[in-house]
Amino acid sequence: MRAVKSILTAAGRLKRTVKATEDIICMRALYDVNLPKFTMNDIPLFRSITSDLFPETKMPDPDYELLESGMMEAVNSLGLIAESGFMNKVIQLYETIMVRHGLMLVGAAFSGKSKVLETLQKAMNVLKGQADFTGAFTYKLNPKSIKIEQLYGKYDPDSKAWSDGVLALLMRQCVKDAENPERKWLLFDGPVDAVWIENMNTVLDDNKKLCLNSGEIIAMNKTMNMIFEPMDLLVASPATVSRCGMVYMEPSEMGWKPIFNVWVENKIPRTFKEEDTAEILYLAESFIDPMLHYHRKALKESSPCQDQNLVQSLLRIFQCLLDPLNNQDLYDKLEHKQRMNIIDNQFLFAMTWSVGGSLITESRKQYDIFLKKLISGDVPDVKIKKKIHLPDRGLIFDYTFQTSQNKPEGDWILWVDLLDPNEQISSRAQAQEIIVKTSDTVRYSKLLHMFVEFKLPVLFCGPTGTGKSVYIK
16 A cells, blocks of 8 residues: 555646646656565566557656756766766656655675765755755664664663754754755664664654654654665565665666776776776776686685675776885886786786685686686687786795896796795794784785775684684784
8 A cells, every 4th residue: 555655646736837747747656666565587577468458658858857966976076987876866766755754775895886876866956946956964873783772762771861862853954844844864884683673663654753752753854754774674664664664775776887987087007098997997897807807607715795895896907016206206217018017917816816806716727717717718608808817836825026237027936936035934933822824814915905095894714713813813
């Protein structure tokens, strides 16, 4: 019944604002309410069903010209890429907010939930005062970062005095500002579970009232929305889910290219010429998709990662490795061939410790074999125009790529060759204090040092007894 009511609400809003036949209005309302919550595979099926319901009705393209202009300005100011899938989700979120006071942005990490909401908020602030657009302000909190008493409020066991929680204070502040036409969004950025969400059932249904244990009732006004941003709804009850509008987002809908395009525009060394940027584009187009496909098909991870997460890690490591080329004097000393060799090999090194960095030990050999096949052109349906020389002996994980004065174009060096053969162990050292350095201690220490130097977050993942604490110390 709640789903039917939301469709009727959307149809009523369209009836007042759009001049069209009732068939088109009804079809448009069905699309606006239902499309946001479907997966990419379900959308063609839904369109097929609606075409059977309205066989002779062709829905015209909605007029979002004003909203789209605000969205483009917001996207440019936030440094994002105006991908069609991303822009469609912003519009779907806007339509859902217009008909639902409670809604959920559901999707895995890197699906763009936060950026979609941020883009819509900025677009509405840009369009403030035009047509029926008003500004928007967000109150953001993580409900799982505090206790439930701190969220809703509690009685002091000794004095019996009532202390308001964070949610009660925020809602009261929004209600006091009722005369302000700007929309107030209470954003709950965190997991949804029955421990805290069930207390909001009266807020999310048509009552729109938060009932506190103190007996106080705080009613929402028309300018308020409760927005939840969870990864999934595995532990949410049907009672809660049915009360909320849904906007579902999938990481696969946008892929890794928007992240890469933004990185190319903002993060490559300022000394780079068009030919250097073109080489990076060639490497990304040639290697990322085949390696990610093989990664998902045949390899195992010690910790699950999204494709976008792996690509972001690749770009972060690649940026660290290219940082010396920000020095104009060093860049000018390098010949074109030397620069290309550095870019090519540093890219492969970065890919090895990002796409291959999350793999278990058994899968690293398979990764090495496939990468060398890919470079030599032995992988069907994948054409590599340029051959890059990799070490024949051992795995690529056993090597690091380094430049020197004698060899400015760089060369692959075994990690074990970086060990100091003359290092002495102190005779006063206790047995538990002695660390025998190996290729593992060298490579993980070097990588960690690079991440710390460039202030990048890093996760050491592995079973007990594999030396994670030793590497960090």
